[in-house]
Amino acid sequence: MLTSAPEEDGGMSDRRHVEEIERVLDGTQTGRDGFVSASWRRCVELYGMDPTRRDPAHIVTQTELRDHRKQAEWLIGAARSSLQSLFRQVAGQNYALLLTNATGVCVDFFGDDLFLDELKAAGLYLGSNWSEDLAGTSGVGACLVTQEPVTVHQDDHFGNAHVALSCTSAPIFDSLGGLAAVLDISLLRSPSPKRSQNLAMSLVTNAARRVEMANLMAESRRDWVLRLSDSPEFLDVDPEAAVRLDDSGRVLGYTRGARRLFSDGGAVIGRRIDEVLGLTIDDLPDLMRDRPTEERIVQMRDGGALFGHAIAPQAPRTALRVDRRAGPLAGLSGGDPAMTRLLTQAAKLARSAVPLLIAGESGTGKTKLAHAIHMTGSTSGFLAMDCAGLTCDALRAACADLPGSATLLLRRIEDLPPATAAVLVGVLDAGAGLRVISTTCAAPGALDLPRPLFHRLAGAVLDLPPLRQRQDIGWLVDRILRRRSPQEMRLSPSARATLLGRHWPGNLRELEQVLDVAIALCEGRVIDLPDLPAPVDRSTDLPPPESLEQIMEACGWNMARAARRLGVNRSTVLRRLRQAGLQPPG
Numbered sequence: 001m002l003t004s005a006p007e008e009d010g011g012m013s014d015r016r017h018v019e020e021i022e023r024v025l026d027g028t029q030t031g032r033d034g035f036v037s038a039s040w041r042r043c044v045e046l047y048g049m050d051p052t053r054r055d056p057a058h059i060v061t062q063t064e065l066r067d068h069r070k071q072a073e074w075l076i077g078a079a080r081s082s083l084q085s086l087f088r089q090v091a092g093q094n095y096a097l098l099l100t101n102a103t104g105v106c107v108d109f110f111g112d113d114l115f116l117d118e119l120k121a122a123g124l125y126l127g128s129n130w131s132e133d134l135a136g137t138s139g140v141g142a143c144l145v146t147q148e149p150v151t152v153h154q155d156d157h158f159g160n161a162h163v164a165l166s167c168t169s170a171p172i173f174d175s176l177g178g179l180a181a182v183l184d185i186s187l188l189r190s191p192s193p194k195r196s197q198n199l200a201m202s203l204v205t206n207a208a209r210r211v212e213m214a215n216l217m218a219e220s221r222r223d224w225v226l227r228l229s230d231s232p233e234f235l236d237v238d239p240e241a242a243v244r245l246d247d248s249g250r251v252l253g254y255t256r257g258a259r260r261l262f263s264d265g266g267a268v269i270g271r272r273i274d275e276v277l278g279l280t281i282d283d284l285p286d287l288m289r290d291r292p293t294e295e296r297i298v299q300m301r302d303g304g305a306l307f308g309h310a311i312a313p314q315a316p317r318t319a320l321r322v323d324r325r326a327g328p329l330a331g332l333s334g335g336d337p338a339m340t341r342l343l344t345q346a347a348k349l350a351r352s353a354v355p356l357l358i359a360g361e362s363g364t365g366k367t368k369l370a371h372a373i374h375m376t377g378s379t380s381g382f383l384a385m386d387c388a389g390l391t392c393d394a395l396r397a398a399c400a401d402l403p404g405s406a407t408l409l410l411r412r413i414e415d416l417p418p419a420t421a422a423v424l425v426g427v428l429d430a431g432a433g434l435r436v437i438s439t440t441c442a443a444p445g446a447l448d449l450p451r452p453l454f455h456r457l458a459g460a461v462l463d464l465p466p467l468r469q470r471q472d473i474g475w476l477v478d479r480i481l482r483r484r485s486p487q488e489m490r491l492s493p494s495a496r497a498t499l500l501g502r503h504w505p506g507n508l509r510e511l512e513q514v515l516d517v518a519i520a521l522c523e524g525r526v527i528d529l530p531d532l533p534a535p536v537d538r539s540t541d542l543p544p545p546e547s548l549e550q551i552m553e554a555c556g557w558n559m560a561r562a563a564r565r566l567g568v569n570r571s572t573v574l575r576r577l578r579q580a581g582l583q584p585p586g
């Protein structure tokens with residue numbers, strides 16, 4: 001039995017409210033929404049609350065508020081612009097907006113300064129705690145329990161303290177499907193019909209959906225995102241649902257709108273997209289923005305269809321970039337840290353006359369780098385010679401025609417016949433304006449050259465990394481594809497993953513050839529697995545003796561890619577990392 005309503009200030013309506021709660025507890029249907037009756041029941045039977053008490057709002061301490069806000073930083077960031085635009089839409093209508101965390105504490109707030117004192121007194125402010133067991137039936141509290149959008153209007157509230165308010169709240173889910181927050185729009189005073197809040201309901205649910213979308217997009221820069229909409233007009237600007245996928249098509253996250261599209265109610269994270277929706281990862285390139293929206297149709301498993309918009313992973317952002325003023329040198333790398341360091345040095349050395357020795361495995365781009373250095377430097381003539389079988393006469397004849405200022409490129413210096421070595425020393429000493437660049441596949445220290453010659457060639461050594469150690473393979477693939485295909489072509493995600501996972505004993509030359517073959521074999525515009533030639537040089541296609549850390553770095557610490565490159569499964573990679581005490585940087 002509840003205590004009776006206070007006579008002094010409760011008045012008739014307060015008493016009626018308390019009486020209705022009593023009747024609901026007795027099992028009478030009073031016309032209240034079912035979730036409201038259920039909440040009233042919990043308030044009395046579970047939390048032992050008394051509706052006649054006018055408790056002040058529950059406000060956490062400043063220190064607690066700071067902690068709550070710190071923990072919700074990501075959420076506040078993702079929600080800010082949606083809240084701002086929602087607040088603009090309701091400006092001048094006395095609404096207050098509250099963003100609470102999953103425990104019901106308000107961590108962000110927008111309200112009209114004119115009513116700030118009233119809003120604070122009513123608990124519509126930063127730090128107020130609206131969890132049901134403290135504040136009774138409220139929009140936020142009921143939303144946290146039901147995980148559905150709700151309007152708790154006037155005397156839907158449990159306690160007499162809040163019956164003037166009208167609160168409409170929508171849940172916000174994180175990308176793993178957990179309830180993360182509640183977005184609430186509240187009025188101090190409102191018209192009595194509950195339906196007056198229908199517009200508020202639609203505003204708050206749309207804003208919550210946008211917050212989930214913003215959060216998912218912020219998490220997904222390195223992954224595929226598939227966005228879905230019922231209508232082609234909203235697909236690119238305000239889609240209803242989104243799924244985040246890794247490059248093998250496994251679900252990494254989703255927005256609440258996508259949950260209802262999945263074919264069964266079971267756990268979805270980690271499952272392949274073709275198991276939960278009616279498409280595979282390789283269908284995504286066909287759903288990118290360059291296709292007309294009406295053609296981007298995704299068949300759902302229930303027989304329905306939606307419009308789809310696939311967003312490809314963005315290239316990793318790297319702090320290191322070669323200065324654009326380095327000209328042709330800057331175009332040789334897509335942000336691989338070792339290449340960036342090397343090219344930055346090369347750009348400085350290019351302006352000097354220091355003889356350069358470029359070392360690296362076959363096909364790593366030594367000749368291309370030498371050309372770029374020449375183009376960046378100040379010499380005018382350019383002569384490239386292969387050292388294998390180079391005779392003294394041929395060397396003397398070729399150098400005799402060189403202009404006063406020239407670059408002499410000697411390819412594969414390790415193959416220089418010993419007899420020519422002595423002549424080369426003479427040529428270099430005689431040519432005052434001659435800048436020499438040589439290349440070698442051997443380790444510079446192991447070069448079997450006469451010392452006088454070695455010191456005239458190796459003023460500085462530039463060591464090119466093998467392709468398998470580069471972190472910009474994806475960038476190189478796109479660049480080569482753009483340059484060598486007659487029309488715009490793309491790779492299916494599985495074809496891309498395969499290329500990123502190969503060992504590339506033939507380095508960039510091999511990559512170019514593989515892409516040439518794929519371009520020739522591919523019938524449409526999307527290169528898929530069957531278009532890729534198998535690795536030719538399997539004998540050397542064994543994992544090189546590199547450290548696990550080097551491989552992880554080359555794979556951007558992507559477990560799936562490292563597993564493919566090592567030819568083991570992901571759990572083995574994880575185990576080996578743990579054994580080696582390795583962790584991803586930062």
Ligand SMILES: Nc1ncnc2c1ncn2[C@@H]1O[C@H](COP(=O)(O)OP(=O)(O)OP(=O)(O)O)[C@@H](O)[C@H]1O
Pocket residue numbers: 331332333360361362363364365366367368369411439441476480508509512
């Ligand atoms: N940064 C790059 N981007 C795209 N393609 C490149 C790049 N560097 C080199 N290549 C291409 O890779 C192929 C091999 O390059 P290059 O001839 O410079 O290698 P190399 O190391 O001199 O080879 P080798 O040791 O066999 O003489 C060439 O076709 C070249 O165009």
